[in-house]
Amino acid sequence: MTLTTLAALGFAGLAGFAALVQLALIAGAPWGALTLAGRWPGALPMRLRPVAALQAALQMAMATAVLVEAGLVALRLPGWCIWASLILTGVSVGLHLVTPSAAERRLWLPILCLMMICGGIVIIA
Incomplete structure (x- = not known):
């Protein structure tokens, strides 16, 4: 397995974990302190659960873009998708x-x- 493949799978696995946490928040898991600046400890209010759904969908879209760039998923996406994924991840780090x-x-x-790091490896490989 190549480094690019490992990096893409690592990115996708981490994004998948993040999406699962968001889905748990939608279902009422008491993990509000782990999202949205921790403003809502306990379960997220119903009005904020669509935000968690959007975050889960975004994580999966970003994972897909990285997997496509690494040649692991046979889809056609614009080249900017991988860059958008890394920029959004960078903004999230900040x-x-x-x-x-x-x-x-x-x-x-x-x-x-x-x-x-994983996304960067995929881009430069």
């Missing part, structure tokens, strides 16, 4: 550096940094 939620920062910052 936001998690300044989040007031220590729990959110401890969980997501390492994951997002690993996603940046």
Whole structure:
């Protein structure tokens, strides 16, 4: 298995984990402190669950873009999709550096940094 393949699968696995957490939040998991700056401890209010759905869909779209770029998924996507995925991940890193939620920062910052590294490997390979 090549480094590019491993990096793409790593990015997709981490994005999949993030999407599963968002789906659990939609279902009412009491993990509100791990998202949206930790403003809603416990279960997310119903009005915010569509935000979690959007985040889950975005994570899966980003994973797909990385897998396509690595040649692991046979779809045709514009070349900018991989760059958009990395830019969004980079913005997320920045936001998690300044989040007031220590729990959110401890969980997501390492994951997002690993996603940046994996996505970067896919782009330069």
